[in-house]
Amino acid sequence: MPHTPVLCVNSLITTGEPVEAVVSKSRLYTDTSDKTEVKDADLRIYANGVLQLDSYIPKEGDNIRIVAESPTLGRGEADLSMPMSIKAPTATWETYDVSCWKSDNDVVSVQFKLKVALRIEDPDGENYYKFSFNSGTQTNENSDNLDASGNYGFEINSLVYKMEPIFSEHIGIFESIMGGDADGFTFFSDRQFSGKSYTLNLQFDNCWFRYPTGEIPECKVNLIINSVSPSYYNWANYVWQRDNGTLSDLSDYGLGDPIWGYSNVSSGAGVVAAQSKSVCMIDLTDFILKTINETIK
Structure with missing residues (x-):
């Protein structure tokens, strides 16, 4: 199959963090991955029309253009505007199906499910979002009670994607009938609430706390x-x-045209994307402490 390689440019730019971009080249599916290396490419980053040094830190609203040029492969470039972060979301939450016990080795465990109503305020214009989460404990630096195997700690897991219908807004009627679901997909647009507020209904079915008796980190x-x-x-x-x-699936079976890969790079290979973060923090420390005090005598 004839194939002329082109430059491939990939970058996920985050507000407030240094810009990193990866330059490679397209290859046939049958080629090995080591054939993607490009040694003669020149990479330049422009912000608001001005060439930037490596120390450049992107800000919200900056217009960024990434340009890669190779004498052998040609040119690939992409430009975008850094999205504006939204006002910090607000949340109300509740726990249920709570259980608590103390094991023979004097370790206290708490398991529960968590529901959160997360309210966001959408600014004017066309906007796109991604939801994510993380959890953990804050402990004293001298504490040696956390072990690498995960026996001790605090986490929330198992987001129930079907509880929030907006995660499925990209799924058409046909895909839905054929069993398509949004598991693992947390991107969404503001098409249903442009310029207004929206409340995400989030449910986590596997939340746990496990620590030696007497230690309650944040x-x-x-x-x-x-x-x-x-x-x-x-x-x-x-x-x-x-x-x-x-x-x-239809394409794989030869019953439809192939789905072309997405790219916003001029060469047709790679994706340059951007994101700006807003965070809502909820503190479950008091809930954990109260549950233990009411259960463990």
């Missing part, structure tokens, strides 16, 4: 709403269609 959860560039949203949508969509 147990906090970060609920993150990233405002993302259209290119990031479009790429995520393409990946879902490729991996989970019915049209991709």
